[in-house]
Amino acid sequence: MNIETRKEEIKSNGEEGAVGKKQGGREIGMMQGQEKKCPNGHGTMTLKTNENTITFRGEELTLAVEVYICEKCNLEVGTIDQATVIQNMISDVYRLKVGLMTGEEIREKREELNLSQKEMAKRAGIGIASIKRWENGFIQTRSMNTALLAAFDDNRTGNKYTGNRVLSTPRIKLVMKEFEKETGHKFLEDGDNLLFDVKYLWYADMLAYYYLGRGLTGATYAALPYGPQLNNYRDLIEIIRGDDETKAEPLSPEEKKIISRVALTFHSKRSVYNATHREEIWEQKSFGSLIPYSDAAKLTEIQLEPHKTKEPD
Numbered sequence: 001m002n003i004e005t006r007k008e009e010i011k012s013n014g015e016e017g018a019v020g021k022k023q024g025g026r027e028i029g030m031m032q033g034q035e036k037k038c039p040n041g042h043g044t045m046t047l048k049t050n051e052n053t054i055t056f057r058g059e060e061l062t063l064a065v066e067v068y069i070c071e072k073c074n075l076e077v078g079t080i081d082q083a084t085v086i087q088n089m090i091s092d093v094y095r096l097k098v099g100l101m102t103g104e105e106i107r108e109k110r111e112e113l114n115l116s117q118k119e120m121a122k123r124a125g126i127g128i129a130s131i132k133r134w135e136n137g138f139i140q141t142r143s144m145n146t147a148l149l150a151a152f153d154d155n156r157t158g159n160k161y162t163g164n165r166v167l168s169t170p171r172i173k174l175v176m177k178e179f180e181k182e183t184g185h186k187f188l189e190d191g192d193n194l195l196f197d198v199k200y201l202w203y204a205d206m207l208a209y210y211y212l213g214r215g216l217t218g219a220t221y222a223a224l225p226y227g228p229q230l231n232n233y234r235d236l237i238e239i240i241r242g243d244d245e246t247k248a249e250p251l252s253p254e255e256k257k258i259i260s261r262v263a264l265t266f267h268s269k270r271s272v273y274n275a276t277h278r279e280e281i282w283e284q285k286s287f288g289s290l291i292p293y294s295d296a297a298k299l300t301e302i303q304l305e306p307h308k309t310k311e312p313d
């Protein structure tokens with residue numbers, strides 16, 4: 001995407017007076033044909049576009065802002081929804097400049113796929129409130145942007161970050177319930193942010209991909225400071241807790257075997273947590289980047305050949 005060209009587009013749109021027309025899908029700005037009179041009695045004011053350069057998050061951004069100006073006394077008056085317009089413009093111009101999707105782009109891509117905000121949230125594993133905010137001017141983090149792109153890229157079979165599946169949060173819950181049985185530990189406890197639970201899930205997903213060609217859950221994992229974690233886990237936790245695991249596709253015998261093997265390899269939550277921190281496929285990633293399922297072949301803390309006995313450390 002050519003950011004410079006797109007920025008020019010925004011600017012020239014602004015000069016044509018289109019800035020206030022449509023932002024984030026809402027009609028904002030002054031209605032056409034509406035007149036504004038100078039409060040000093042000089043008659044109709046002229047709508048004009050000012051270019052302002054501001055610094056936002058270390059980036060210099062040029063914004064085209066509409067104002068009414070009196071040609072006689074030079075009084076400038078902002079348009080009614082100017083504050084919203086400016087906020088959205090800063091956000092969008094910033095997002096274009098640093099290579100994040102703008103609110104408009106997110107909305108357009110979502111609509112191309114015929115997804116409601118709710119469906120989009122589910123597909124990307126992100127809270128619906130976040131989708132709404134980003135479409136309306138809030139700036140997503142880089143990892144959230146990656147998750148959005150991955151979700152937009154998804155065809156029915158998923159992609160390399162989703163292990164050839166489409167995300168199923170009921171299935172995440174189902175796998176965790178299976179781990180509960182296999183390990184005797186409690187999963188998805190209140191107030192716990194999945195820090196440890198997810199490590200079991202990650203190994204099972206990776207192993208399923210390695211052996212069966214598909215992960216178990218369609219989850220996307222990011223390399224975070226505390227190990228591999230569900231990308232967007234903060235949004236996902238409550239969704240998973242609220243899900244009905246009986247609605248998930250049941251686990252196949254092969255999938256259950258994989259879960260059982262992970263459970264037998266790591267007896268405690270602490271041990272699975274520690275093991276993930278010894279995995280190069282986590283260690284060598286920069287924080288926030290996604291871990292592709294193809295990295296499963298490089299796991300070191302769990303045997304990948306079922307019949308090979310592990311050599312003592």
Ligand SMILES: [Zn+2]
Pocket residue numbers: 038039040041042070071072073074075
């Ligand atoms: Zn005036």
